[in-house]
Amino acid sequence: MIETIAELRTEIELDLQSIKDPASLEAFRLKHLVKKGTIQGLIDGMRAVPKEDKPAIGKVLNEFRQFVDTAFAQAKEHIESNDTGIEPIDVTLPGRIPNIGHVHPIRKTLDRITEIFVGMGFSVAEGIDIEDDYHNYEALNFPADHPARDMQDTFFIDDSRGDIMLRSHTSPVQIRMMKHHAPPIRSIMPGRVYRNEAVTARSLAEFHQIEGLYIDKGVTFADLKGTVISFAKQMYGEHSTFKFRPSYFPFTEPSAEVDITCYLCSGKGCRVCKHSGWLEICGCGMVHPNVLKNCGIDPEVYSGFAFGFGIERVTMLATGIDDIRALYENDMRILKQF
Numbered sequence: 001m002i003e004t005i006a007e008l009r010t011e012i013e014l015d016l017q018s019i020k021d022p023a024s025l026e027a028f029r030l031k032h033l034v035k036k037g038t039i040q041g042l043i044d045g046m047r048a049v050p051k052e053d054k055p056a057i058g059k060v061l062n063e064f065r066q067f068v069d070t071a072f073a074q075a076k077e078h079i080e081s082n083d084t085g086i087e088p089i090d091v092t093l094p095g096r097i098p099n100i101g102h103v104h105p106i107r108k109t110l111d112r113i114t115e116i117f118v119g120m121g122f123s124v125a126e127g128i129d130i131e132d133d134y135h136n137y138e139a140l141n142f143p144a145d146h147p148a149r150d151m152q153d154t155f156f157i158d159d160s161r162g163d164i165m166l167r168s169h170t171s172p173v174q175i176r177m178m179k180h181h182a183p184p185i186r187s188i189m190p191g192r193v194y195r196n197e198a199v200t201a202r203s204l205a206e207f208h209q210i211e212g213l214y215i216d217k218g219v220t221f222a223d224l225k226g227t228v229i230s231f232a233k234q235m236y237g238e239h240s241t242f243k244f245r246p247s248y249f250p251f252t253e254p255s256a257e258v259d260i261t262c263y264l265c266s267g268k269g270c271r272v273c274k275h276s277g278w279l280e281i282c283g284c285g286m287v288h289p290n291v292l293k294n295c296g297i298d299p300e301v302y303s304g305f306a307f308g309f310g311i312e313r314v315t316m317l318a319t320g321i322d323d324i325r326a327l328y329e330n331d332m333r334i335l336k337q338f
């Protein structure tokens with residue numbers, strides 16, 4: 001009897017393993033648990049067991065029945081609960097925050113400047129990074145012996161020729177614009193520029209400018225002032241204050257530079273503004289009659305203004321970053337803040 005129970009146990013264990021769906025569960029029940037099933041067969045067999053052996057064998061049989069009942073109940077629950085055996089998902093776990101990049105502060109500034117000028121009716125044009133002497137200097141009224149043409153300032157592409165260079169400012173785009181479009185012209189021209197300068201907290205050898213050009217009949221310095229101030233108030237806030245300072249550029253006459261009250265000390269004087277209370281934001285002026293002539297525009301009929309912003313400088317003013325190199329080091333701890 002004990003042996004029969006052991007054999008049946010092995011068989012039942014195998015059968016339990018093959019319970020995979022409701023059909024196999026039912027097949028198990030019909031084979032082992034119904035009146036004509038194997039378990040009842042064992043119980044019926046107890047009758048033939050000698051009286052003195054009955055308690056011991058009855059105990060083993062009872063244990064075996066309990067084992068089969070529990071195993072079957074478990075298998076049934078498993079099938080009915082549709083349990084797939086895969087760990088359930090803990091819906092209370094906090095989600096993983098995906099790492100999403102964002103626009104670089106330089107590009108953000110460029111986009112914002114563009115948005116403001118487009119809002120004032122300016123179109124956007126682009127030039128080329130490798131220029132010739134004519135567009136970068138000559139047509140812009142730089143005298144032949146102007147120091148800006150010096151190797152100290154300009155990266156020449158081919159030393160032996162000396163007239164092909166990486167543009168040192170975005171003003172050559174003005175020339176290309178005026179040569180190819182008849183006035184009225186109202187455009188901004190963003191781009192990368194290059195100067196042979198030492199990399200310091202305040203200067204880089206490669207940076208960005210945005211040029212503005214407005215040519216039409218009867219354009220005056222008042223239009224220039226109005227445009228630059230309107231832009232700067234939208235960029236830096238309605239309460240910012242500005243001053244126009246006389247300056248010199250070969251391609252504008254008169255020329256000016258525009259200063260804004262220092263964002264850090266509000267004009268009291270500090271390290272950032274070199275204790276002057278002011279920070280320079282752009283160069284500008286009325287387009288020189290020689291430049292208009294060089295581009296085939298009659299200075300007796302048309303006038304216009306031009307301005308140029310350094311995009312890194314604007315970004316530094318807007319973000320409070322006081323080392324220009326930080327904008328290019330790709331240190332996430334800095335970039336994440338803007």
Ligand code: PHE
Nearest residue numbers: 169171283284285306307308
């Ligand atoms: N091109 C000048 C510079 O790089 C800036 C400027 C642009 C000044 C337009 C006047 C008008 O410094």
